[in-house]
Amino acid sequence: MEQYVILARSVTYAQRMQKLLGQAGIRCQISRAPRDLTDLGCAYILRLDEKNVAQALTILRLEGFDPLRLFLSSQGRYREVQLT
Amino acid sequence: MIYFDSAATTFQKPASVASAVAEALHTMSSPGRGGYRAAMRAAETVFECREELSHLFHMKDSGKVVFTMNATHGLNLAIKSLVPPGGRAIISGYEHNAVTRPLRALGANTVEARGTLFHPEETLSAFDALIHPGVDAVICTHVSNVFGTVQPIEGIAAMCREREVPLIIDASQSAGVLPLDMEALGAAYIAMPGHKSLYGPQGTGVLLCSEGRESRTLMEGGTGSMSIQQEMPDFLPDRLEAGTHNVPGIAGLLAGIRYVRKKGVENICQKERQLALLAAEGLQKISGVKVYALPGLHGQTGVVSFSVEGKDSETVAEELGKRDIAVRAGLHCAPAAHRSAGTLEQGTVRLSFSDFNTTEEVLRFLDHMCTLQAG
Numbered sequence: 001m002e003q004y005v006i007l008a009r010s011v012t013y014a015q016r017m018q019k020l021l022g023q024a025g026i027r028c029q030i031s032r033a034p035r036d037l038t039d040l041g042c043a044y045i046l047r048l049d050e051k052n053v054a055q056a057l058t059i060l061r062l063e064g065f066d067p068l069r070l071f072l073s074s075q076g077r078y079r080e081v082q083l084t
Numbered sequence: 085m086i087y088f089d090s091a092a093t094t095f096q097k098p099a100s101v102a103s104a105v106a107e108a109l110h111t112m113s114s115p116g117r118g119g120y121r122a123a124m125r126a127a128e129t130v131f132e133c134r135e136e137l138s139h140l141f142h143m144k145d146s147g148k149v150v151f152t153m154n155a156t157h158g159l160n161l162a163i164k165s166l167v168p169p170g171g172r173a174i175i176s177g178y179e180h181n182a183v184t185r186p187l188r189a190l191g192a193n194t195v196e197a198r199g200t201l202f203h204p205e206e207t208l209s210a211f212d213a214l215i216h217p218g219v220d221a222v223i224c225t226h227v228s229n230v231f232g233t234v235q236p237i238e239g240i241a242a243m244c245r246e247r248e249v250p251l252i253i254d255a256s257q258s259a260g261v262l263p264l265d266m267e268a269l270g271a272a273y274i275a276m277p278g279h280k281s282l283y284g285p286q287g288t289g290v291l292l293c294s295e296g297r298e299s300r301t302l303m304e305g306g307t308g309s310m311s312i313q314q315e316m317p318d319f320l321p322d323r324l325e326a327g328t329h330n331v332p333g334i335a336g337l338l339a340g341i342r343y344v345r346k347k348g349v350e351n352i353c354q355k356e357r358q359l360a361l362l363a364a365e366g367l368q369k370i371s372g373v374k375v376y377a378l379p380g381l382h383g384q385t386g387v388v389s390f391s392v393e394g395k396d397s398e399t400v401a402e403e404l405g406k407r408d409i410a411v412r413a414g415l416h417c418a419p420a421a422h423r424s425a426g427t428l429e430q431g432t433v434r435l436s437f438s439d440f441n442t443t444e445e446v447l448r449f450l451d452h453m454c455t456l457q458a459g
Contacts, residue, residue, distance in 0.1 A: 009309055009310065009317070009319065010116060010307070010308065010309035010310075010317070010319070010322050011115055011116040011127045011131075011308060011309070012116075012130075012131060012134070012147055012321055012322070013147070013319075015127065015128075015131040016145075016146065016147055019135075030119075030124070030127075031119045032118065032119035039312065040310045040311070040312050040313055041309075041310055041311025041312040041313070042116070042308050042309055042310070042311040043309065043310075044119075
């Protein structure tokens with residue numbers, strides 16, 4: 001099953017993103033970032049459905065959460081999605 | 085025991101605080117250290133506490149709420165971020181050692197903006213004459229921990245904004261008692277304890293940070309973020325929160341803040357002021373007692389200092405202690421305030437109230453004071 005994940009640099013950052021998206025009715029789940037998603041060590045990710053990705057990115061950018069990194073997760077593998 | 089030392093620490097806490105601490109000890113580990121249930125419960129609690137604090141103090145971004153050990157810790161972070169060694173600082177004449185000692189350690193050129201006790205317009209004029217561009221920071225207590233006098237913080241903040249001088253507010257005696265609007269004040273930092281009028285456990289404190297300030301670390305260590313990097317993260321709160329959080333304390337603080345928000349800051353302040361007024365008016369009737377207050381406790385919170393003619397303040401406190409009445413005597417870690425008020429030699433006896441005190445307690449205290457003075 002495919003799922004999108006947004007990388008967050010800390011748990012507080014992830015929680016602030018989750019709260020903001022929740023206010024827009026977008027549900028997402030926080031979990032630890034797989035080691036290969038970040039070259040800076042410990043981080044967190046938000047998992048969200050494909051249908052919500054575009055709106056989520058718009059909201060997060062509007063609230064200053066740039067730069068964002070988005071990954072597509074499929075069968076345990078992650079591929080970074082280039083954002084414009 | 086009758087406890088009138090809430091300006092040091094509120095001893096009586098809402099029952100929900102102890103329950104929250106116990107629950108945290110049983111169910112939470114550390115935030116940012118894992119994705120398992122106990123770690124995420126801890127993270128949720130810590131985040132909820134940041135959110136409550138950002139609502140109470142009118143901050144847009146709860147990520148700028150930093151947990152500290154106490155107000156002193158927060159003041160050290162703020163002062164050492166803004167004032168370089170040998171730098172210039174303006175302070176009020178009523179500062180606590182939590183402000184003056186870090187400045188001394190920095191070798192700062194510190195100037196006091198002094199005003200007569202209970203004359204905020206004098207204090208404001210003194211700040212007006214001293215705040216100039218080039219001053220590294222203005223540091224001012226919102227409420228004197230000795231006399232309960234409310235400083236004209238809005239006016240001082242307006243001067244600082246206009247002259248682009250960063251302001252640090254010591255809200256040790258006002259957080260949870262007076263309204264505080266971080267955004268409107270435009271302060272660089274506001275430091276406060278969690279264990280006084282926010283009713284959290286000892287070992288909790290908060291530093292509210294403004295946008296875009298480069299805060300200097302006092303400690304470096306693990307943050308659960310950017311682990312490869314050997315410098316501390318450049319973002320808050322992680323930059324200033326090295327090491328494991330005091331999760332049980334923060335859980336208790338969250339319960340305390342919810343209590344304050346439910347009761348209402350204004351309601352709590354009104355109750356404490358009424359108790360202080362009752363005590364002040366009663367003490368003024370006792371021969372040989374001098375009360376440091378204006379009629380009606382104008383410009384004062386629920387903190388009252390007094391002295392007894394011919395008696396050392398510590399002796400008075402000891403005598404009250406024998407009667408199971410807890411008050412604080414001496415210089416209250418604020419010699420500068422006593423110097424400003426002319427009470428440095430004798431010190432004062434301080435009564436400070438919380439939402440848990442009662443009229444009956446004040447009347448019993450006054451009875452004991454009458455007996456002591458008669459005896």
